[in-house]
Amino acid sequence: MKSWLPLLFAVWLSAVSGNNDHRANNHHHHHNNNNNNNRPNIIFVLADDYGYNDIGYHGSQIATPNLDKLASDGVKLENYYVQPICTPTRSQLMSGRYQIHTGLQHSIIHPEQPNGLPLDSPTMADKMKEAGYATHMVGKWHLGFFKDEYLPWNRGFSTFYGYLNGAEDYFSHKKAFSDGKEYLDLRDHKGPIHSEDGHYSTHLFTEKATDVVRAHDASKPLFLYLAYQSVHSPMQVPGEYKRKYDHIQDWKRRFYAGMVDAMDEGVGNLTKALKDKGLWDNTVLVFSTDNGGAVGDGGNNFPLRGGKGSLWEGGMRGVGFVSGGKLSASGSVNRELIHVTDWFPTLVGLAQGALNGTKPLDGVDQWDTINRGTPSKRTVLLHNIDPLNHKVGAPLYHDTFDTRVKAAVRVGDMKLITGAPGSGEWVRPPGRKRASGSGHHTSNDKNVWLFNITADPTEHHDLSDHMPGTVRTLLGHLQRFNQHAVTPHYPPEDKRSNPALHGGVWGPWQ
Ligand SMILES: *[C@@H]1O[C@H](CO)[C@@H](O)[C@H](O)[C@H]1NC(C)=O
Ligand SMILES: *[C@@H]1O[C@H](CO)[C@@H](O)[C@H](O)[C@H]1NC(C)=O
Ligand SMILES: *[C@@H]1O[C@H](CO)[C@@H](O)[C@H](O)[C@H]1NC(C)=O
Secondary structure (H helix, E strand, O other): OHHHHHHHHHHHHHHHOOOOOOOEEOOOOOOOOOOOOOOEEEEEEEEEOOOHHHHHHHHOOOOOOOHHHHHHHOOOEEEEEEEOHHHHHHHHHHHHOOOHHHHHHHOOOOOOOOOOOOOOOOOHHHHHHOOOEEEEEEEEOOOOOOHHOHHHHHHOOEEEEEEOOOOOOOOOOOOEEOOEEEEEEEEEEEOOOOOOOOOOHHHHHHHHHHHHHHHHHOOOOOEEEEOOOOOOOOOOOOOOHHHOOOOOOOHHHHHHHHHHHHHHHHHHHHHEEEEEEEOOOHHHEEEEOOOOOOHHOOOOOOOOOOOOOOOOOHHHOOOEEOOOOOEEEEEEEEEEEHHHHHHHHHHHHOOOOOOOOOOOOOOOOHHHHHHHHHOOOOOEEEEEEEEEOOOOOOOOOOOOOOOEEEEEEOOOOEEEEEEOOOOOOOOOOOOOOOOOOOOOOOOOOOOOEEOOOOOOOOOOOOOOOOHHHHHHHHHHHHHHHHOOOOOOOOOOOHHHHHHHHHOOOOOOOO
């Protein structure tokens, strides 16, 4: 009945993605006269909850001219994976390590939890700083703040301007404590910022990022991590950005479209600042989402299955591209398997930094595949193993990985999902009809799925009954990963975190 869907997807994908080749762009000549040994400026822009179907070049109803232009001048990553939610992706980006190795396997870091990215391994920013980069961060941290040691300016960033929690009001920059009272979460590395009430964060963070660029002393290379609040809930945007989307009936989608529009403009402004400063030719800019779109909050991942929080492709197959004058590839689409942990060795390598002093990395250096189209060094990708998630059904086998546990692994073309992966609907952009076939029925104790993601990226054809040998092989991968997983660290909430006890501002409490 629905076997045409993957084919349709493939046709659509090639139609919207353009050229398939990796062409070295021979007319790019780089003139790097500054005394930084030719090391590129590295700009990492992370969007929050930005869906697969929400960027122009994926055929979205939302126009993103600046992002589209950057991506088409660079390399679109079309087999690129992040984690299903905020803290996990950020933790892997900053550490180069899977969650099973940091103890952050489960959920996010909640505001009142005394938790953080472990201090036992340097962050990407630590390594950039060690390599002589000027390191700056603007935007959302979400990697823990209960003690000073966990704050971004103690983890490799010389300057910080942004917020520490996962979500807040875009205008007041306030976040509620569990008693419902709202407290400021906006600060720089010197202290709380009380003066920006009413200043929309997409504008504010873009201005701070462009300030960093303008003030940058070009005798050093620059590492800038801009982690936008956009386009996470709450649905908030100045009216002028959503006016062009008045035709979208669903109010959340309408607001979301406006929020994307503002972010796209912000990335355009940042690019312009880099060009005006003369840095662009020696810059590598990475753009990535942190996870799939939240379909209940305006985001969309169609035709992928599921969304934010799930181990389906819609939760993890992320929007991502690389651009900038320092890239030799131009106008290409990369279909090699690349994961968010790979940025650590890739970008530290590009910075000619050293990887000494880290705990074993799970990422691999992907610069050659991004820049020259060579095959990915990665064939296996552990999406996650979450032993604290509720268990489902009965174990399929007793001598290998317990299929009641929420987990997923990719080996080559094949992906195995176990446990309770989260909602697996195919959701079309709001305002249109649901995809036919979304009313799939699976029994309540089903806990194993197998897909050939290369042939079936939309996960319509569960092969677990047809390929029991492959199921066992992939369970063996999960079992081996699980043997060296650390115990999840997910402490109870600590009421001493109440900002009322700390000057009415979110911040360290221990
Ligand atoms: C981008 O720059 C223009 C011109 O300075 C400004 O009007 C606009 O608000 C900026 N947009 C964002 C998102 O910062
Ligand atoms: C890496 O090695 C350099 C040079 O020996 C040293 O200064 C630096 O502290 C080391 N970094 C880490 C994180 O161990
Ligand atoms: C997965 O599908 C691709 C594309 O159809 C095919 O080339 C490949 O052999 C399949 N892989 C496996 C393991 O069946």
